[in-house]
Amino acid sequence: MSEQAAQSDLLAVAGISKRFGVVQALDEVSFSVRAGEVHAICGENGAGKSTLVKILMGVYQPDAGEIRIADRAVHIGSPRRGQSLGIALVSQELSLAPDLDVEDNIWLGSNRVPFFHRSRELHRRAAEVLASLGMDESMLSRRVSALSLAERQLIEIARNLCRESKVLILDEPTATLSDNDIERLFIAMRGVREQGHAVVYITHRLGEVFEICDRVTVLRNGRLIATHDTASIDRSHLIEEMIGGRLEALYPEPDTATDERVLDVRDLSVPGALRSLSFNVAKGQILGIAGQIGSGANEITRALAGLIPGASGALVLRGNPTPLAGRGAMLAAGIEFVSEDRAGESIFAGRAVAENLLATRLAQLTRLGMVSRAPFDQAARNAAKLVGVDPVRLPHPISVLSGGNQQKTIFGRFLDHSRTPEGKRDVGLILMNEPTRGVDVGARSDLYQLMREYCKLGFSIVMYSTDLEELLGMSDEIITLYRGEQIGRYTRAEANLPRVLADITHAEGRAHGAKEAA
Template sequence: MSVALEMRGISKSFPGIRALSDVDLIARAGEVHAVVGENGAGKSTLMKILAGVYQPDGGTISLDGAETRISGPIDARSRGIGMVYQELNLVPDLTVAENIMLGATPSRFGFVRRRALSEAAAVVLDAFDARIDPAAILGSLTVSQQQIVEIAKAYAQRPSIIVLDEPTSSLSEHEAQALFHIVRRMRADGIAIIYISHRLREVLELADQVTVLRDGRQIETRSADGLTAGEMIRLMVGRDLTDIFPKREVPIGDVVLEVDALTRPGAFADVSVSVRAGEIVGLAGLVGAGRTEVARAVFGLDRAQSGTVRVDGRDVFARTPAQGLAAGIAYVPEDRKRDGIVHSASIKDNVSLPVLSSLSTGGWISRTRERAMVRDQVETLGVSPPVIERAVDTLSGGNQQKVVIAKWLAAKPRVLILDEPTRGVDVGAKADIHEIIGALAAAGTAILLISSELPEVLAVSDRIYVLHEGHVSAELDRTEATEATVMHAATGEAVRS
């Protein structure tokens, strides 16, 4: 296979930070080359250099054997480099078709050819087997659907090199498999694919070559053949993590959360679930099945039309998040960037935000009590660096997620709803977050866990409810839940059989 991309000796520094030190990356046409490492390892910096966002301090880049300088993102695109970032780069007020064909909109005499635009976008979406209307406004779609549109936009450019940065972070197992089909087809078409993911199982399933980065340095590049997840973890973090999803056995108490026949037309209907003290209950299903919608209604973000929610036997009529929090419910949302953090604020201000009233006397906030409370949460959850005045958007994804969790734990909830709690975080942070979840369960918190990563749901849950098209299709005990039984129910087969 011919070499499509050769990056040699790439180095990059920012004020006070050595982001990359003498890193090599070679990607061949018709090959999937995975780049793995913890958050902060240098993966994103390396890819932004390839995309022309940053210029390297040292090293060379060659495309198809010719050394070149990539002056910016437009230059990178013109050279056949397609980028799909983890954070969406779309226009919410435009249609799906307009986003997919952005920069290549079919026109005639200065007028957009609407039919050609829609047809071109439909061809790409059909390749993904995605049931998304090209005429839909992008902002009306779910996060997972927008991620599919982002990937479709890059694929529509027909690049010779494509970078996929956490492309399945908001996709279900079923949707991820559809994406893998597209990746394999692009590989067969001779496209060089650079694949970045914290999901090591999918790396092993897709990759031909694997490069491991740690602290801005290239630790190893080797064939994926024969490589194990355990070896990758050891290379990534410099230590062995014997269990990414540790399950702590704790006593299960009385029912804390009862959801009975909850209904919101168009989203879900007749949903009944319960969670006991110390219990971790998984809420599984394909993306679009209604999992997040149920969580939002329980917390008070959306209003259910009928049904009841009880906490410790008392009816909860949460019409706002403040009412949900007052009832003892906390909700960690699936999109921390959009819904979980205040980007311009410090760790301290983010963590204390939901509980300022409890830190106030006569309308005055006690800054001493605030700082003490935040320091305690930061220490308990292992936020790094533990500098509470630091801006939260300077932290890695895993540490941002810990801040989001800390924010709601400060309210000492009886029920904690976690929606995609480890989405887009590295393996070390993932293990830390699961340790936190286990400790919360041991302390008697009732936990409702939503995750598109099925191994995560199976590993940590005591029971699992499966949703299919807005209805509960199965309730499975930990002992009977397998990938097969969950997917059987998630696809509706359990209902039909």
């Protein structure tokens, strides 16, 4: 690929605007994607990233502006049209059929497939593309349901490459991947770049922007802020641009931990995932758990929440031996749980924000089987104010809220236990998995603040996160896990990124981690 070709714009967007009702989602945004580059788009939730992606895909039509592909103005009227123009989305909701094998999935829905769908030519082409992404031909006959999430994402990329997509849009692909898998994905992305295609990379993880991306475009409130070479901008500058200069310390002061022991866990085991783990948590403390997917870290919080039937172990909660039982019993003992799967396990998507906020204390607001309207509204307004959700949003369905506001609503569910000192339940323990997944930088800071406020009220928090930076920023102590066993336990002063990373990857010393640590 010649120097000049590498600099040419594959895709250019000029003055795109889009309005939904009163909300100006995009306001005259322009940017371009060159052949052979990985181009990050950064911005908080609501900045306009997903609207932009949907316009590029042909899902939405812009109100104004122009899209040019290889210097020709195009109209992208539908997703099919977008695909035929060479724009492909690798979305978070994967579009693979689990019951088919890889080859059929790669060619699924392609108009190149003949009626008799087997073709040597297609097989060869698919094998070539897989090879370019570092995968073997034997992969073609494997069933997708047997593949890991990362492999599925790679297959989805392969599918789009097979269809000669010029611009691949990756929407937060790493949110659910382990570090090793992220590395594989990055290798694939570099491969795509080498082949002269372009990748538009949407992510919340700033470390990845600097590791894999050539340029970064920042959006804020639907407006274009700037496009930079990643080499010419640093992290704090990028954050500043994303959140508009109100950069303050992301993580609150860790000043809430006490010496009073709240929880003792002995020999916590989950068959096939976790072996004899023991630890304790103090009042007001945030205990962080670090581990890759499959390390058993995720199972710790789930087991303590009573969500894993086969789990065993001895619990002492505030001096009382507490048997590890089902979710109902653990909740009654004062153990709260925040799932990493917000859409699936936390929110009631179709219901109002107020109902979501008060879902756990309807009993207190109910008389003779009827919810008392006035106290309900009052309680909802109070709770919304406390967790920082705009009370105007209370009657709206929670599904229209950003990830950050949804999570604040979920956090609001613990309030009842803290605000009623005479209440039935004690101030308890909150277990959290990936508390800020899919949450933008601004709202993240609010959530961190809330977590510390809960600790001030006397709650303790055990959190599992794959975002190590967050884990180090928030935790008073960190436990590291590898393959179901504890590797280390560090106080805040002892812990640092290289150390934790070495523990959870078992010191495989990979470039990805080392670079992020630097």
